[in-house]
Amino acid sequence: MKKVMEVLRPVRWESSELIILDQTRLPDATEFIKLDKVEDVWDAIFHLKVRGAPAIGIAAAYGLCVAMRNTDAKSSEEFLTEMRKNSEYLSGSRPTAVNLFWALKRMEKAAFASKDKTVEELKEILIREANTIRDEDESMCKAIGENALTLFHDGITVLTHCNAGGLATSIYGTALAPIYLAKEKGWNIKVFADETRPLLQGARLTAWELMQADVDVTLICDNMAASVMAKGLIDAVIVGCDRVAANGDTANKIGTYGLAVLAKAHNIPFYIAGPTSTIDIETPSGKEIPIEERNPEEITCGLGRRTAPLGVKTFNPAFDVTPNELITAIITEKGIIRQPYDVGIKKLFE
Numbered sequence: 001m002k003k004v005m006e007v008l009r010p011v012r013w014e015s016s017e018l019i020i021l022d023q024t025r026l027p028d029a030t031e032f033i034k035l036d037k038v039e040d041v042w043d044a045i046f047h048l049k050v051r052g053a054p055a056i057g058i059a060a061a062y063g064l065c066v067a068m069r070n071t072d073a074k075s076s077e078e079f080l081t082e083m084r085k086n087s088e089y090l091s092g093s094r095p096t097a098v099n100l101f102w103a104l105k106r107m108e109k110a111a112f113a114s115k116d117k118t119v120e121e122l123k124e125i126l127i128r129e130a131n132t133i134r135d136e137d138e139s140m141c142k143a144i145g146e147n148a149l150t151l152f153h154d155g156i157t158v159l160t161h162c163n164a165g166g167l168a169t170s171i172y173g174t175a176l177a178p179i180y181l182a183k184e185k186g187w188n189i190k191v192f193a194d195e196t197r198p199l200l201q202g203a204r205l206t207a208w209e210l211m212q213a214d215v216d217v218t219l220i221c222d223n224m225a226a227s228v229m230a231k232g233l234i235d236a237v238i239v240g241c242d243r244v245a246a247n248g249d250t251a252n253k254i255g256t257y258g259l260a261v262l263a264k265a266h267n268i269p270f271y272i273a274g275p276t277s278t279i280d281i282e283t284p285s286g287k288e289i290p291i292e293e294r295n296p297e298e299i300t301c302g303l304g305r306r307t308a309p310l311g312v313k314t315f316n317p318a319f320d321v322t323p324n325e326l327i328t329a330i331i332t333e334k335g336i337i338r339q340p341y342d343v344g345i346k347k348l349f350e
C-alpha cells in the first residue's frame, strides 16, 4: 500500500526543485512537471494542476521557496518585503480553500520570527517550514483515517464526491484515508464515486487513485446519487472540505450540499473529513466563505467539445456550503466533532 501511495504523492520537493503531478492530465497520463517560477506555481494552482485544499497549501508553501530561492535581496528586510509580495501574489490564485492562506501565513510567520538571520539562512528556514507543513499534513491524514475508521465497519459501502484522496493532500487523503486503512486491514470496503461535474475530479482522480490501490470503486454520474441511495446501496457519505467555518458550515466541491440533503432524506450519515488546517475560526459561518466562480467554458465545453449553445448564460460556482445541521460529524486528526459544532470547534483550538 505504501508503494502505491508514494506514486500518489502529488507535491514533491526534490533537490531544491518543486515537482508536481499534473492532475489535469489524469487519468490518461501520470506526468510530473517542474515549477521553476512563482508564476508557474500560481498558474498550477489556478488551473488545478495541483488541487485539493491541503495540497494547494503545501504547493503554495513550496511556491514561496521557489519565489525566494534566487532573490537579489541584500538584507533580511529586503528579503521579507519581497517574500510578503510573493505571498500576496500566491494567495490570489484561488479563494475558497483556506489551507492556501493558512500555509502562506505560517511561512511568513516562520520567516518574520527569524528576521535577524541572513538571506541564505532565511531561504533555508522557508524550506524547513514547507517541509514541516507537508510532513504534518501526512500525519494529520493518517490520524483522520484512523478516527474515521471508528465510524465504519467491515462490509461498508461509502459514497464520496470530488477527490479528497492522496492526490488532494501530501499523501493518503482525508475522506479516502479510512478507505486505504480499511483495505490494509483486509476489510471488504466498497466506494461509489460521484463523477463530479464540471471538472470530473471524481471520475478522473478518485476512481483512478482508488483503482491504483485495488479498492472496489463504482463510478456514477452526480445525478445518480439519489437513486443509488434509494436502492439502499450506500451506508455512509464521506467527503473532504475546503473551508469549515467556526459554526461547522462547510464549503466543499459544488454538489456536496445536494448530497448532504439526499443523505438526510435517506437517513444516511454524512461525514466531513478534514485536518484542522481547513477549519477557519475567523470565518463565523458559511455565509462569509468566499466561493470561487470559474470560467463558463468549464460547463459549456467541459468534455472537450461544445456541449451548450454559444452565448448561453451560465453560472459556475466551484464550491457550495453545506449547513452544519446536515453534517453528522466532522472528522479531524484531533478527534470527531458533532453538534453543537461551534462548541466542538472552539475546544479543538483551545
Ligand code: MRU
Binding pocket: 048, 051, 052, 053, 054, 097, 161, 162, 163, 164, 165, 168, 169, 173, 174, 175, 201, 239, 240, 241, 242, 252, 253, 254, 318
Ligand atoms: O476544485 P478542487 O478540485 O480543488 O476541489 C477539491 C475539493 O473540493 C476537495 O473535496 C477538498 O479540497 C478536500 S481535499 C482533501
